[in-house]
Amino acid sequence: MRTESVVVRYLALRAAPFIQLYALYVLGHGEDGPGGGFQGGVIFSASFVLLALAHGWPFGRQQVNEKVADILAPTGALIFAGIGVLTMLAGGAFLEYGAFAKAGAEDPEAARLAAQHIGLIGIEAGVMITVAASMAILFFEMSRPPRESKGNDA
Amino acid sequence: MDIVYVVSVVVVLVGMLAVLKRVISGPTLLDRLLGVNVIGTKTIVLLALIGFLADRPGFFLDIALAYALINFIATIAVLRHFEARFRGRASAVTEEEPS
Numbered sequence: 076m077r078t079e080s081v082v083v084r085y086l087a088l089r090a091a092p093f094i095q096l097y098a099l100y101v102l103g104h105g106e107d108g109p110g111g112g113f114q115g116g117v118i119f120s121a122s123f124v125l126l127a128l129a130h131g132w133p134f135g136r137q138q139v140n141e142k143v144a145d146i147l148a149p150t151g152a153l154i155f156a157g158i159g160v161l162t163m164l165a166g167g168a169f170l171e172y173g174a175f176a177k178a179g180a181e182d183p184e185a186a187r188l189a190a191q192h193i194g195l196i197g198i199e200a201g202v203m204i205t206v207a208a209s210m211a212i213l214f215f216e217m218s219r220p221p222r223e224s225k226g227n228d229a
Numbered sequence: 230m231d232i233v234y235v236v237s238v239v240v241v242l243v244g245m246l247a248v249l250k251r252v253i254s255g256p257t258l259l260d261r262l263l264g265v266n267v268i269g270t271k272t273i274v275l276l277a278l279i280g281f282l283a284d285r286p287g288f289f290l291d292i293a294l295a296y297a298l299i300n301f302i303a304t305i306a307v308l309r310h311f312e313a314r315f316r317g318r319a320s321a322v323t324e325e326e327p328s
Contacts, residue, residue, distance in 0.1 A: 078312070083305060094298055101291065109291050118295060125302050128309050 077131040087129030094122035102203050106192070112199035116206025123211050127218065136215055144208045151205030158197045170198070234282045238275065245271050258311060262304070269300035 078084055098119035105111030127135025159170040167174025172194025176186040245268050252264035273293045280289025 078309065087305070090301070097294060097298065101295070104291065108288055110295075114295070118298065121298065121302055125305065128302070128305050 077134065078129055084129050087125050091122040091126050094125065095119055098122070098203070098207075102199055103196070105199050106195060112202030113206050115199075116203040117210055119203065119207040120210035120214065124214055127215070132215070132218060132220055139211045139215065144212050147204050147208035148212065149205075151201040151203070151208065154201030154204065155198050158194060158201070162194065170194070231282065234278050238278050238282070241271050241275050241278065245275075258314070262307060262311075265307075266300070266304050269296070269304075273297050273300070 098115045101110035101118055102112060102115035105115070123135055123139055126138055158172075162171050162174045163169055165174040172191040173187040175190035175194060176183065248264045248267045248271070252261050252268070255261055273296055276289050276293040276296060277286070280286040280293070283289065
């Protein structure tokens with residue numbers, strides 16, 4: 076059941092993409108500001124909560140494909156662990172991003188820092204995917220309208 | 230310049246106290262909701278001011294933006310929760326809140 080207020084419905088529809096954009100901003104600034112993967116994921120899924128509140132549960136559910144969300148949740152964890160294993164394959168410890176640095180770089184310290192940035196953003200992206208998908212799944216499963224049967228939703 | 234920010238913080242805090250009085254005393258549900266919403270808006274300003282006081286405006290403005298988003302969503306969520314109570318009434322604003 077969606078709201079009768081056209082203001083809330085219009086605003087929710089227009090604000091949702093900007094909330095998702097802000098989630099990506101929070102993800103990107105996790106190193107030198109407040110934020111990171113978890114916060115970015117929560118803000119990302121908040122846009123779906125807003126859509127479900129303003130346009131009703133079925134509309135919100137349509138925005139998040141159930142199967143895609145179920146697949147994305149473990150995929151993020153896989154990215155996290157996968158980067159850790161990749162660093163081990165590159166010769167470092169688990170999640171030691173410095174191992175990604177090119178061996179023959181003219182400035183080893185700068186190369187190591189750049190590799191650390193890339194690795195950090197990678198695992199943060201994995202965390203964000205997992206958190207966003209899990210939060211969306213949690214919200215939509217807990218707020219499922221009681222009269223709707225389980226296999227009936229799009 | 231710091232004294233300007235300190236005075237602004239005090240003014241905003243006094244304003245929040247004034248709105249808090251409305252939140253506590255009501256008398257209707259919508260008064261309280263509006264009061265909570267105004268306190269949330271003032272908190273955003275407060276966060277920005279604290280950011281300038283701490284000389285890290287970028288850091289605190291990020292938090293203020295996220296707070297604004299959550300405040301917006303929370304207000305809509307609470308209003309949706311009480312929507313059924315308002316439905317069918319001529320004016321929910323003038324009526325006393327049922328206990």
